[in-house]
Amino acid sequence: GIQVEQSPPDLILQEGANSTLRCNFSDSVNNLQWFHQNPWGQLINLFYIPSGTKQNGRLSATTVATERYSLLYISSSQTTDSGVYFCAVGGENYGQNFVFGPGTRLSVLP
Amino acid sequence: EAGVVQSPRYKIIEKKQPVAFWCNPISGHNTLYWYLQNLGQGPELLIRYENEEAVDDSQLPKDRFSAERLKGVDSTLKIQPAELGDSAVYLCASSLGAVANTGELFFGEGSRLTVL
Numbered sequence: 001g002i003q004v005e006q007s008p009p010d011l012i013l014q015e016g017a018n019s020t021l022r023c024n025f026s027d028s029v030n031n032l033q034w035f036h037q038n039p040w041g042q043l044i045n046l047f048y049i050p051s052g053t054k055q056n057g058r059l060s061a062t063t064v065a066t067e068r069y070s071l072l073y074i075s076s077s078q079t080t081d082s083g084v085y086f087c088a089v090g091g092e093n094y095g096q097n098f099v100f101g102p103g104t105r106l107s108v109l110p
Numbered sequence: 111e112a113g114v115v116q117s118p119r120y121k122i123i124e125k126k127q128p129v130a131f132w133c134n135p136i137s138g139h140n141t142l143y144w145y146l147q148n149l150g151q152g153p154e155l156l157i158r159y160e161n162e163e164a165v166d167d168s169q170l171p172k173d174r175f176s177a178e179r180l181k182g183v184d185s186t187l188k189i190q191p192a193e194l195g196d197s198a199v200y201l202c203a204s205s206l207g208a209v210a211n212t213g214e215l216f217f218g219e220g221s222r223l224t225v226l
Contacts, residue, residue: 031209035217041199043153043217086152090209097166098143098215100152 002026004089006101013077013108021072021104023087030091031098032063034072037084046072046085077108111136114218116202122224128190131221135183135204141213142179144187145201147220153201159185160208189223197225 003026013019023032034046047054047061049070054061058077063070074081084105090098115134123129135142140161145153156175158166161182170177174193179185189196199220205213 031213033215041220041222043201043220045214045216048214088152088215090213094209095166096209097155097158098209098213100154103152 002094002099004087004099004101006085006087006104008104009102010105011107013106015077015079015108015110017077017108018073018075019077019106021074021085021106023070023072023089023101025068025070025087025089027093028068028091029065029089029093031089032065032070033088033098034061034070035086035088036081037086037103039083043086074106077106079108079110082106082108114202114204114216116200116218116221118221119219120222120224122226123192124226125194126191128188129192129223130189131187131200131202131223133185133187133202133218135185135202136216139204139206139216140182141205141208142185143203143205143215144177144185145203147199147201149198156187156200192223192225194225197223199223 005024007022035043049063051065058075060073084103086103088098088100142159144156147153157170159179177187201220203215203217
């Protein structure tokens, strides 16, 4: 069946540290997004990245579609980066829907 | 430009009562999704609309859940009767096109349901 895995499940960092979050998926995708769910539950778009590399400030993401994984990099982490990070994959092999991974819970300590 | 708007943000009801959630997508977005998010888990699709047509409702528990998207714009998700296990966050999302094309998802703030 369709599988979307994220690692690590939990991550605790000191403010200023860097981190890498990983998303593995079981089938080829047409679409991949990274979201940040803040403590108030809002899902915020970080990247729309079915392939290639993008950067936005301290965050960057890389998707290697042929190897079925995506990475989210957070540099110089801040306490406001805390929350849960989800990857969502979608496309024809996923019933034209988005399937979400279980998320990585990040806690950044001051 | 306004984002996806949902209401109510919070709802507390007793079991067996009905409840309805409303969603207004981003203007021009043809595709609308309702997701269910249980505590500590990722969102799970309930139903997807392309314009006014429900093209995927395979995960919608049809014995108690119903949804509609009249005129292909805003949408309502209803639960009747609610059960204790329905306590969760109900998320609405919209996208300009299908997942395989310009399908970037945008979410509303969600409706948190507590069934007592």
